[in-house]
Amino acid sequence: MRAAGAALLALSLAACATPRYAPAPGPAGGPPPPFTPPGRPQPEPPPLRVIEVAQLPGWAADNHAEAFAAFRATCQAAKEPAMAQVCRAAKASPLLSAQEARRFFETRFRALETPGEGVLTAYFAPEYPARTQPDGTFSAPVRPKPADLVNGQPYAPRDEIEARPADDAIAWMRPEDLFFLQIQGSGVLTFEDGRRMKALYAANNGQPFVGVANPMRDRGLLERDNTSGEAIRRWLADHRGPEADEIMRLNPRYAFFRLAPDDGKQPVGSAGVPLPPGRAIAVDLSHHAHGELHWITAEAPVLRGAFPSYRRLVTALDTGGAIKGEVRADLYLGLGAEAGAEAGRVRHTLRMYRLMPRGAAP
Incomplete structure (x- = not known):
């Protein structure tokens, strides 16, 4: 879903989207290394901090039975041998009680702290109305992947694509809804005859994702x-037309879609498994692997109306174009407007701990 390039969110808009400037080349996703004069010994990397799972901050308050059910349903995404062995044990087990599930994790894993702090954001799968033909409100075409687009190569930016005829449109949406659908990477469309279809990510134009939240704040719009x-x-809906178009075109990335019947299931992430709401994260795959199990603790929200904290066990099952860095996660919260309202307010200071099977080398 978000692997799409996507899966970017409202919050991605506000948070993920902020470009990070590095003054000089350095390790992927982080600042450049400190300068060391020639001939001097290189600084030692910080020691890895390994703790017992039971010592994780907030661990006792999690819903361990729910966490186990989500892990059991998705752990096949992990390819590391030690994780695969734990996954086989989970799948061979029935669903566990809260106490049994807690013991399952505490006896099979230890926790490795990921150094530093980062940002937690969130995303969701939207549900929007759509039309088979355009009108004054539903004026934005949902476009299929162009025949001349080559994945991985830069294509035309948003403003150029929007200026083209849309004879091949597969649906028509309100412009602000399409903008958010492209950020999320997939969603459900309901047509005027009652049909419900999934809009599935097909490709993107290879342009960088640029969030609009900061420019809107800087211009005094929010x-x-x-x-x-x-x-x-x-704001985009209230200013539909040239004003909203100008803001949306600040983000040159553009996503293309295909339609499929709505099966009522959760969307599939880049790991190839359905995303369990509240238990799946999108990560930077240059730092993490599909199927990794993480404990996240996120506090100090900056957006009005946000929940004060998120502490829970999650699995890395997705990725996204705006998710960059080692301590960076985008939490999938589910389908529909309620999930979207919560997701759009998540921008918290994040710490992460990777759960390693006992016996595996950190």
Whole structure:
């Protein structure tokens, strides 16, 4: 879903989207290394901190039975041999009680702290109305992948694509809804005859993702603590036309879609398995692997109306174009407007711990 390039969110708008400037080349996703004069010994990397799972901050308060059910349903995404062995044990087991599930994790894993702090954002699978023909409100075409687009190569930016005829449109949406669908990477469309179809990511134009929250804040269009996805979408709807178009075109990335019947299931992430709401994260795959199990603890929200903290066990099952860095995660929260309202307010300071099977080398 978000592997799509996507899966970017309202919050991605506000948070993920902020470009990070590095003054000089350095390790992927982080700052450049400190300068060491020639002839001097290189600084030692910080020691790895390994703790017992039971010592994780907030561990006792998690819903361990729910966490186990999600892990059991998706752990086949892990390819590392020690994780695959734990996965086989989970799948051979029935669903466990909260106490049994807690013991399962505590006896089979230890926790490796990921150094530093980062950012937690969130995303969701939207549900939007659509039309088979355009009108004054439903004026934005949902476009299929162009025949001349080659994945991995730069293609035309958003403004050039939007200027082209849309004879091959597969649906028509309100412009602000399409903008958010492209950020999320997939969703469900309901047509005027009642048909429900999944809009599935097909490709993107290879242009960088640029968030619109910061420019809107800097222009005085939104208050500093009110750049949630919900607030952005409301402003775009209220200013539909040239004003909203100008803001949306600040983001040159453009996503293309295909339609499929709605099966009522959760979307599939880049790991190839359905995303369990609240238990799946999108990560930077240059730092992490599909199927990794992580404990996240996220606090100090900056957006109005956000939950104060998120502490839970999650699995890396997706990725996204705006998810960059080692301590960076995008939490999948589910389908529909309620999930979208929550997701759009998530921008928290994040710490991450990777759960390693006992016996595996850190």
